[in-house]
Structure formats: structure tokens, C-alpha cells
Amino acid sequence: MPREHLLKIGVSGVRGVVPEFLTPSLTLHFAQAFGTYVGRGRVVVGRDTRKSGPMLQHAVNCGLLAAGCDVVDVGILPTPTIQIYVEHIRARGGIGLTASHNPAEYNALKLFNKEGQFFNHYERNELIDLYHQSDFAQATNAEIGHVTKDEGTAKAVHIDRVLAKVDVDRIRRRKFRVALDAVNGAGSVMTPGFLVDSLHCRLDAISIDPTKVFPRIAEPRPDTLGDLAALVGKTGAEVGFAQDPDADRLAIVDEKGRVLDNDDVLALAVLRALAVVPGDVVVNLTTSAAIDDIALGFGRKVYRTPVGEANVVETMQAVKAAIGGEGSAGGVIFPAVQLCRDSFTAMAFLLDLMAETGKTVSELVAALPQYVRKSGKVPFEHGRLGGLMQALEEGFPEAEADRTDGLKLLWPDRWVHVRSSNTEPLLRVFVEAKTEEAAEKLYATSWGLLTG
Amino acid sequence: MRGDSGLRISHVGLRGIVGRGLTAGHILDFAAAFGTFIEPGRPVVVGRDPRASGRMAWEGVASALMACGHNVIDLGVVSTPVVQHALQNLDAAGGIAISASHNPAEWNALRFLGPRGTYLSTAESGELLDIYHLRKFRFVAWDQLGELRSDAGALDRYIDDLAAVFDVPSLREFRVVVDCCNGTSSLILRRVIERFGLDLVLINERVEGVQFAHEPTTSARMVELQLGPLMKPLRAHAGFLFDVDSDRVAMADEQGRGVSEELMLPLLADHQLSRGPGKIVISNLSSSALLEEVAARHGGRVLRVPVGRQAAMDALAAYRPEQIAVAGEGTGAVMMPQFRFIYDGIASMLAVLTMMKERGRPLGELLSEYPPFSILKGEVRLATPRVPELLLDLLASYPDGKIDRTDGLRVSWPDRWFHVRVSHTEPIIRVICEQRGAPPQALFETLMDKARSYS
Known part of the structure; x- marks a missing residue:
């Protein structure tokens, strides 16, 4: 029986079902703890298009004002845009109200430091301790700050940063025919303008009404993007883009209406990024070895981290990486724009690659190093996790083992990665190999060892 | 010191020194209790005085009410009486006025209002307190959450209501000096001047959030200090001083003398009883015995109840509105039936000016008719x-x-x-x-x- 986590205070902030679990009161106190932690000064607050956004934002504003902070209310904006703006105006920090790809009944507070990035592991623990101690800064009447609305400028700041890293004229000249599905999320307020006004695309868009609910499952994956694929077919678009509700993740549909594998989305971005900026690559343990092949072509190194955007970002910062991301989760992180997942960078990179090479999306994907990937879930009972991992490791004594996040076993031409889910008692199994047969065989053997 | 905490939670609502006892958490929880207490599915009207902490409190109040499924109608920075008036025409389930009224700037408070704009009865506020203490709030599902809208028209509708009761243009003959104490009366009177051309001279007119020109106390001493020296040079006929949310008012006469706050209620009782002899005047045990003398002149009678807003509200509830002439305290806070029994300093001022007009005498002379x-x-x-x-x-x-x-x-x-x-x-x-x-x-x-x- 899977236990659903209706409230989770964890890696990137606090997330839960609204308002029963993520209550206005909890939200207020978390915001007040945050305001206490970052100190008096400006805090940028924005949100995605969820129905619970305004209610929670009032609680956040209340907590921040009570801690003596000033609130810069940027309204509905993509998460990366909020993050960029925090840094741009030299705010003390930022709060994004978005549960990203989670269903509509969820919402969350994503917390950003003054660089507009997720807090590191140590800062997060300090903040959570502060929250639990309830020892908040309490501003008096004379110390209470202001709320200012600032809904225009952040978009332009973000778009300018992205445009600076691609050949804009080259893209504009092509007048690409593009399809878009913004899931009625935060992308709705920015992506059409970005594609049409900044990149001169001919756009056909669905789900760009920020006042409406999500028309599909919020996570952009092959089985949820039927409408976009149909739109591509109907309009003859050269590419289709799909965002999640806070527009940090991107899924791509090729000109034939096929949804790209997320690892390929990342691989294409890495290909583009390494051509324009120097530096290494950071990806999580579950990301395709195609990234290693591409990096090798540029003489660059690949660092691997545990799964989770915060983990990738932390290592990227440490090694001053050129680009990074998580293949499985569909996120492209390009620090020259901002050290966070950014669907706008990913879109611009792909269009730039198409403009430069004259190739179609399917041709670009075909030219990537080819691997076959398989994944699945194995339920397990509490207490048996260690034994399962050990059985797997003993089953492949010749493989190189990496235990930084679950267990990853590597061979020169294939790998298997097994890790437990953060939210359910499930093991996630990922396999990659050069051929269909090899992948199938590795997956079957691993499955046998884990369920045996 | 024991008992000196900057927080008071009682039948009157929630009140305290912001950041020194009264926290954002208290405010949000109390508003959630109110959102749970009142009838579901109907809007709630919210307004606030200009204190800086009011914005913080407003954010918490809006969040809590929306979480309980109420649409919030925001009136912005307005007087408490404007919130109370708005409630009557908006088919609202209730209202919250965020204001510490005549308390110093560091204070703030939530004042809870029923659907008719009046303060809650003792039974109602007791239930509200119980919900607050239990913290069992009735939150609705994510797709039922309330929404927020602003209503910028409340101030003008309030002034329309005043103009329907008082012949406001006829008061142009008076020059009146008003100390707004940087509060909400400034917004109202500025608009009254625009619409009716009254000869009002406003001082401490700038609406302020942090520092008021002086303590917002409506006492005879304060009004004499602030307005006394101005009355003769300006050749003013009367002077008034409001607290921050304009529910209380103090007066100075044409000689620059501060009028005891005790005189406001007898004066207005005289005015009201002259139009409706034989009615009841409700006051508390601490206010002037002049009230009995004034009432006797018009065949009225005085009902004295314990001190505090709650006792007055409960006494009012025991009578039909047409039986009551006026209700109030010795502090200068007065409720009139024309305004459905809310404390309203602006209405009190207009009533006094109307009396001066009707009796053809300046304020000081008017008051000299009463035994000392x-x-x-x-x-x-x-x-x-x-x-x-x-x-x-x-x-x-x-x-x-x-x-x-x-x-x-x-x-x-x-x-x-x-x-x-x-x-x-x-x-x-x-x-x-x-x-x-x-x-x-x-x-x-x-x-x-x-x-x-x-x-």
C-alpha cells in the first residue's frame, strides 16, 4: 500500500496538498522563518498559475512582512524567471509558489538564496531548524516593510540573458513554425512572447490561459502530450514545446509528432552549450552515457551526482560547470543564464542548433550517440532495501559499483541504477545499454535479482 | 511585568503590540477562526487603518479567509465605520476592520463585524474565541478557495449615506478645523470637501503608517492642545479631533476650549431625543449624570450597562432600533440608529454641526445651556x-x-x-x-x- 506524502518539508522547500496539509498558517510560519534567515531587505515572491497561489501568497507576504522584509511581488512567472530576478535586483532571496510538475491540488514554497539558487544542504538544515524553533524575527510597526508589485521587468531580464547566448539573427531568419503547450501554467504569460517577439517564430499554441486549470497531467511526458503531438501534425510545425506549470522543465516533440526522450533533450542542450561556453558537465547518476560521449568530443569531463536538482546545482557550482541537468527529469541547467532548470534556455538552444545545422529535430536526435534505456519500479518492504541492493551487487561482481545514491553498477558499454523513491516504498530501476538486446538482458537479470 | 503583555485576546477580538506580543500567526489564526465562524460561501469585507503593520495583518487575514472559501472584498485603507457601512450593501457574511483605533501606532487589532456591520454579541464572540482556541478551521478544497477583489467605491457610498441623513451642503456656513491625526478621517473629509464644498480646515492631514503627529487620543486635553490655539485666529466655529480609524471624535469650541469627552453623548442624546422624544439612551455606568438630566427634558430614559462595547451591543440587541435614541460612552464614542448603531466620529461631527445650525448658536454657547x-x-x-x-x-x-x-x-x-x-x-x-x-x-x-x- 503506497503511502502518499501529503505534506513534505524537504530538499527544495515545503510541499503539500492545499489547504488541508499545506495550511496558510504553516505557509506563513515558513515564510517568516525564511525572512528571519535571509534578514531584512527585499524578497522576490512569484507563483505559477495554481488556484491556491493567491491564497498562499498572501500568507507568504504576511510572514515576510512580519519578519521585517520588503516583498517584491512579481505575480505569475516561470520559476527560472523568479530566480534570475532575485539575483538581478540583488534581493535577499526569493520564494516561488509552485509545486512544479505535481498535480493541481498540491502547492509548494521553493526557496531561493540571494543568488537566486536553491539553498545548499547546510543552509537548508539551518532554515528548517529555525522553522522548528519558531524563534522568528518579529518586526514592530516602525520596522514593517512594504509590498511592491513589479510584474513587467523580470521577463525582459530573463529573455535578454537567454538571447545573449544564442545567435538570435540566425534563429529569426528561419521563422520557425513552432507548436506550444504551456499547460495553462506560468509559461503562458511569457513563452508566446519569447517565441514570437524575441525569436520571430510562427506560433500555434494550446493551453496558454493562466486563469484556467491544468488541462493535462502537469508533468510533460510522452503519455501526456497527445494534444501537442496532434497540434504538430495539424500545423506542420518543425518542433513542439511543452512546459510544466512553472516552466522550468521542457519536453520536446519532433516534426513527426514524436515526444523526445528527456535524455535526448538534455543531450541536445549539452551539445549546444559546450560549443558556446567553456566548462565541464554535471548530470545525475541516472542520466544517459550519451552525455559522456558528447563531452568527450569537446574534451570535457562529466561529473555525476545523486538525483535531485539541488544536488546537481551544488556540484555545478563547485566545479564551475558549463551545463548540467537531469536526463530523467527533463531539466536543462545553464549557469551562463542562471544556475537553475530553465525551459527557455532549452528552447533557444534547440532552435539555434536547428538554425545552425539546417537539420530537423528528428535528424538532430538521430545524430546523437545512440543508447537504449529501460526503466521500471519494484515495490519493496521496509527493512529489505539493503538486502536487495546487496543481492544486485553480488549478482554482478565484475561491475564497477557506485553507492552515492542507491546503487549504480557500471560496465564500459552499459549500466544499471537502482534507487528508492523519496515519496513511496518503491525501487526505481534504470538500465542503459548500446543495444536493445543488451538492455533487455541487463534489465531482466536485475529485475530477477531484486525480486528473487 | 505580569499582565502587561502586548497581547489581548478577548470578546472584543484580538489586540496587541505588533512584534511584541501580537504576531502574524495570531492574526492569521484568528482570521481563520472568523472565516470558520461565519456563514460559508459569502464574501467578507476587509479594511484597514494606515498603520504600517496593517498591511502585514491584511495579508494574513486575506489568506485565512480565502482558505476558508470566502471571497474577500478589499476596501483598502478606510475608517472602521466605512467597513461597517460597506457590509450592509455588499451582502457579506461579515467583516474585519484592521485597526487599533485610538491606541498608539505600535498597536494593531482585528475587529470582527457581523453581516449588519455591528460588532459581535457576547454569545457570538464567545463562539469565535472557542474556534480560535481549538484551532479547528474549516478550510475548503483547493478548487473552492476564495478570491480577492477590491472595491474602491465604498468611501463614496458611505458619504452618500451620510448625506442622506444630514443636510451636508447646509453646513457650508461653518468654518470647522479638523485634526485628522494622520488617520482615515483625512480621506473621508477631503472627499466631503470635494463633493459638498464644506469649509473644513484639515491639519495632520497626511495619512501616516508609522508616526502620528500625536497620540491618537480623543480627550479634551488633547483637542485643546492641538486645536485650541487655532480656533480664534482661524475664526472657526468648531473644532474636531479624530482617532486613527475615525470611530471616535473630540471637540473644541469657538473659544479654543477643549470640550470634555463626557459631553459628546449628552449633546447627541439631546439632538436625537428632540427628534424622537421618549426614547431610550444606552450608556455605561461610568458616564456623566448629565445624561439623565438631558433625557428627562425630552421624557426619555437612560439605561446604564457595564463598561465595554460588548455590554452596549448586548443591550442594543434587546430593543427594537426605533426604541433607541442613541447609545454611547463617556469617551466620546457614540452610536446612532440612523447609522445602524456603529461608533462613527464623522457622523457625530455632522450631528453636532447640524445642531449648531438648527439652534443657531456656536458650539460653546450650545454647551453652556447644560448645567455644569x-x-x-x-x-x-x-x-x-x-x-x-x-x-x-x-x-x-x-x-x-x-x-x-x-x-x-x-x-x-x-x-x-x-x-x-x-x-x-x-x-x-x-x-x-x-x-x-x-x-x-x-x-x-x-x-x-x-x-x-x-x-
């Missing part, structure tokens, strides 16, 4: 356990007077009375003593000494 009474007020720090002892001692010491024990002890004689009671808002005993003619100095000193001997 002298009131003395004092306070002594409280030793809670010994209060009953003190009251019994006083009871035994004055066996010849008429006794009323509904709120502490009030003893009255034909020409004088005293009232000794425990404050609702501060850890003190209040001693009030009044006499026709000269001040009852000896009686007052005896009472104060006695009270001190038990502290």
Missing part, C-alpha cells in the same frame, strides 16, 4: 486577589447611596456618584467620580486612598 458637572478620573495599579475586598469595604463605607453592582461598584446620590471598576484592557482599577457644580475633590481623594491601600 465636574468629573474626576483616576487609576490605581491592581492587586487582582484583593479587588473583592476593596469593593466590599467601599460598599460598607457608603450605605446611604443607591447601589449598582453590575460592573464593580457604582454608588449614586442625587447630586453626585462614583464608580470603581477593574479595567478590561489594562491591569488597573479605575475610579470615576462626578458631582454637579464643583469637583468632588474630597470624595475622590478618599476613594483613591482606599484603592491604593489594597494595591
Whole structure:
């Protein structure tokens, strides 16, 4: 029986079902703890298009004002845009109200430091301790700050940063025919303008009404993007883009209406990024070895981290990486724009690659190093996790083992990665190999060892 | 010090010094209790005075009400009476006025209002308190959450209502000096000047959030200090001083003398009873006996209830509105039936000006018609356990007077009375003593000494 986590205070902030679990009161106190932690000064607050956004934002504003902070209310904006703006105006920090790809009944507070990035592991623990101690800064009447609305400028700041890293004229000249599905999320307020006004695309868009609910499952994956694929077919678009509700993740549909594998989305971005900026690559343990092949072509190194955007970002910062991301989760992180997942960078990179090479999306994907990937879930009972991992490791004594996040076993031409889910008692199994047969065989053997 | 905390949670609502007792958490939880308490599915009207902390409190109130499924109608920075008026025309389930009224700037408070714009009865506020203490709030599902909209028209509708009761243009003949104390009366009166061309001279007019020009106390001393020197040079006929949310007002006469706050209620009782003789005047045990004299002139009678807004609200609820002439306190806070019994300083001012017009006399002369009474007020720090002892001692010491024990002890004689009671808002005993003619100095000193001997 899977236990659903209706409230989770964890890696990137606090997330839960609204308002029963993520209550206005909890939200207020978390915001007040945050305001206490970052100190008096400006805090940028924005949100995605969820129905619970305004209610929670009032609680956040209340907590921040009570801690003596000033609130810069940027309204509905993509998460990366909020993050960029925090840094741009030299705010003390930022709060994004978005549960990203989670269903509509969820919402969350994503917390950003003054660089507009997720807090590191140590800062997060300090903040959570502060929250639990309830020892908040309490501003008096004379110390209470202001709320200012600032809904225009952040978009332009973000778009300018992205445009600076691609050949804009080259893209504009092509007048690409593009399809878009913004899931009625935060992308709705920015992506059409970005594609049409900044990149001169001919756009056909669905789900760009920020006042409406999500028309599909919020996570952009092959089985949820039927409408976009149909739109591509109907309009003859050269590419289709799909965002999640806070527009940090991107899924791509090729000109034939096929949804790209997320690892390929990342691989294409890495290909583009390494051509324009120097530096290494950071990806999580579950990301395709195609990234290693591409990096090798540029003489660059690949660092691997545990799964989770915060983990990738932390290592990227440490090694001053050129680009990074998580293949499985569909996120492209390009620090020259901002050290966070950014669907706008990913879109611009792909269009730039198409403009430069004259190739179609399917041709670009075909030219990537080819691997076959398989994944699945194995339920397990509490207490048996260690034994399962050990059985797997003993089953492949010749493989190189990496235990930084679950267990990853590597061979020169294939790998298997097994890790437990953060939210359910499930093991996630990922396999990659050069051929269909090899992948199938590795997956079957691993499955046998884990369920045996 | 014990009992000196900057937080008070009571039947009157939530009140305290922001950041020094009153926190954002208290505000949000109390608003959630109110959102749970009132009828579901109907909007709630919210307004606030200009205190900087008001914005913080407003954010918490909006969040809590939306979480309970109420649409929020935001009136912005307005007086408490404007919120109360708006409630009557918006089919709202209730309202919250965020204002610490006449308290210093560091304070703030939530004032809870029923669907007719009146404060909650004791039974209602008791239920609200229980919900707050239980913290079992009725939140709705994510797709049922309330929404927020602004209503910028409330101020003008309020002024329309005032103009329907008072012949406002006819008051142009008076030059009136008004101290707005940087509060909401400035917004209202500026608009009244625009619409009706009254000759109002506003001072301390800038609406301020942090520092008021002076304490927003509506006392005779304060109004004399602020307006006294201006009255003659400006050749003004009357002067008024409002607290921050304009529910209270103090007066200065054409000579620059501060008018005792005790006189506002008898004055308005006179005005109201002259239009409806024989009606009831509701006041508390601590206000001037002049009230009985004024009421007697018009065949009215005075009903005296314990001190505090709650007792007045409960007394009002026991009568039909047309039976009541006026209700109020010796603080200058007065409720009139034309305004469905809300404390409204602006309405009080217009009523006084109307009286001056009708009787053709400036304020000072108008007041000189009343027999002189002298009131003395004092306070002594409280030793809670010994209060009953003190009251019994006083009871035994004055066996010849008429006794009323509904709120502490009030003893009255034909020409004088005293009232000794425990404050609702501060850890003190209040001693009030009044006499026709000269001040009852000896009686007052005896009472104060006695009270001190038990502290």
C-alpha cells in the first residue's frame, strides 16, 4: 500500500496538498522563518498559475512582512524567471509558489538564496531548524516593510540573458513554425512572447490561459502530450514545446509528432552549450552515457551526482560547470543564464542548433550517440532495501559499483541504477545499454535479482 | 511585568503590540477562526487603518479567509465605520476592520463585524474565541478557495449615506478645523470637501503608517492642545479631533476650549431625543449624570450597562432600533440608529454641526445651556486577589447611596456618584467620580486612598 506524502518539508522547500496539509498558517510560519534567515531587505515572491497561489501568497507576504522584509511581488512567472530576478535586483532571496510538475491540488514554497539558487544542504538544515524553533524575527510597526508589485521587468531580464547566448539573427531568419503547450501554467504569460517577439517564430499554441486549470497531467511526458503531438501534425510545425506549470522543465516533440526522450533533450542542450561556453558537465547518476560521449568530443569531463536538482546545482557550482541537468527529469541547467532548470534556455538552444545545422529535430536526435534505456519500479518492504541492493551487487561482481545514491553498477558499454523513491516504498530501476538486446538482458537479470 | 503583555485576546477580538506580543500567526489564526465562524460561501469585507503593520495583518487575514472559501472584498485603507457601512450593501457574511483605533501606532487589532456591520454579541464572540482556541478551521478544497477583489467605491457610498441623513451642503456656513491625526478621517473629509464644498480646515492631514503627529487620543486635553490655539485666529466655529480609524471624535469650541469627552453623548442624546422624544439612551455606568438630566427634558430614559462595547451591543440587541435614541460612552464614542448603531466620529461631527445650525448658536454657547458637572478620573495599579475586598469595604463605607453592582461598584446620590471598576484592557482599577457644580475633590481623594491601600 503506497503511502502518499501529503505534506513534505524537504530538499527544495515545503510541499503539500492545499489547504488541508499545506495550511496558510504553516505557509506563513515558513515564510517568516525564511525572512528571519535571509534578514531584512527585499524578497522576490512569484507563483505559477495554481488556484491556491493567491491564497498562499498572501500568507507568504504576511510572514515576510512580519519578519521585517520588503516583498517584491512579481505575480505569475516561470520559476527560472523568479530566480534570475532575485539575483538581478540583488534581493535577499526569493520564494516561488509552485509545486512544479505535481498535480493541481498540491502547492509548494521553493526557496531561493540571494543568488537566486536553491539553498545548499547546510543552509537548508539551518532554515528548517529555525522553522522548528519558531524563534522568528518579529518586526514592530516602525520596522514593517512594504509590498511592491513589479510584474513587467523580470521577463525582459530573463529573455535578454537567454538571447545573449544564442545567435538570435540566425534563429529569426528561419521563422520557425513552432507548436506550444504551456499547460495553462506560468509559461503562458511569457513563452508566446519569447517565441514570437524575441525569436520571430510562427506560433500555434494550446493551453496558454493562466486563469484556467491544468488541462493535462502537469508533468510533460510522452503519455501526456497527445494534444501537442496532434497540434504538430495539424500545423506542420518543425518542433513542439511543452512546459510544466512553472516552466522550468521542457519536453520536446519532433516534426513527426514524436515526444523526445528527456535524455535526448538534455543531450541536445549539452551539445549546444559546450560549443558556446567553456566548462565541464554535471548530470545525475541516472542520466544517459550519451552525455559522456558528447563531452568527450569537446574534451570535457562529466561529473555525476545523486538525483535531485539541488544536488546537481551544488556540484555545478563547485566545479564551475558549463551545463548540467537531469536526463530523467527533463531539466536543462545553464549557469551562463542562471544556475537553475530553465525551459527557455532549452528552447533557444534547440532552435539555434536547428538554425545552425539546417537539420530537423528528428535528424538532430538521430545524430546523437545512440543508447537504449529501460526503466521500471519494484515495490519493496521496509527493512529489505539493503538486502536487495546487496543481492544486485553480488549478482554482478565484475561491475564497477557506485553507492552515492542507491546503487549504480557500471560496465564500459552499459549500466544499471537502482534507487528508492523519496515519496513511496518503491525501487526505481534504470538500465542503459548500446543495444536493445543488451538492455533487455541487463534489465531482466536485475529485475530477477531484486525480486528473487 | 505580569499582565502587561502586548497581547489581548478577548470578546472584543484580538489586540496587541505588533512584534511584541501580537504576531502574524495570531492574526492569521484568528482570521481563520472568523472565516470558520461565519456563514460559508459569502464574501467578507476587509479594511484597514494606515498603520504600517496593517498591511502585514491584511495579508494574513486575506489568506485565512480565502482558505476558508470566502471571497474577500478589499476596501483598502478606510475608517472602521466605512467597513461597517460597506457590509450592509455588499451582502457579506461579515467583516474585519484592521485597526487599533485610538491606541498608539505600535498597536494593531482585528475587529470582527457581523453581516449588519455591528460588532459581535457576547454569545457570538464567545463562539469565535472557542474556534480560535481549538484551532479547528474549516478550510475548503483547493478548487473552492476564495478570491480577492477590491472595491474602491465604498468611501463614496458611505458619504452618500451620510448625506442622506444630514443636510451636508447646509453646513457650508461653518468654518470647522479638523485634526485628522494622520488617520482615515483625512480621506473621508477631503472627499466631503470635494463633493459638498464644506469649509473644513484639515491639519495632520497626511495619512501616516508609522508616526502620528500625536497620540491618537480623543480627550479634551488633547483637542485643546492641538486645536485650541487655532480656533480664534482661524475664526472657526468648531473644532474636531479624530482617532486613527475615525470611530471616535473630540471637540473644541469657538473659544479654543477643549470640550470634555463626557459631553459628546449628552449633546447627541439631546439632538436625537428632540427628534424622537421618549426614547431610550444606552450608556455605561461610568458616564456623566448629565445624561439623565438631558433625557428627562425630552421624557426619555437612560439605561446604564457595564463598561465595554460588548455590554452596549448586548443591550442594543434587546430593543427594537426605533426604541433607541442613541447609545454611547463617556469617551466620546457614540452610536446612532440612523447609522445602524456603529461608533462613527464623522457622523457625530455632522450631528453636532447640524445642531449648531438648527439652534443657531456656536458650539460653546450650545454647551453652556447644560448645567455644569465636574468629573474626576483616576487609576490605581491592581492587586487582582484583593479587588473583592476593596469593593466590599467601599460598599460598607457608603450605605446611604443607591447601589449598582453590575460592573464593580457604582454608588449614586442625587447630586453626585462614583464608580470603581477593574479595567478590561489594562491591569488597573479605575475610579470615576462626578458631582454637579464643583469637583468632588474630597470624595475622590478618599476613594483613591482606599484603592491604593489594597494595591
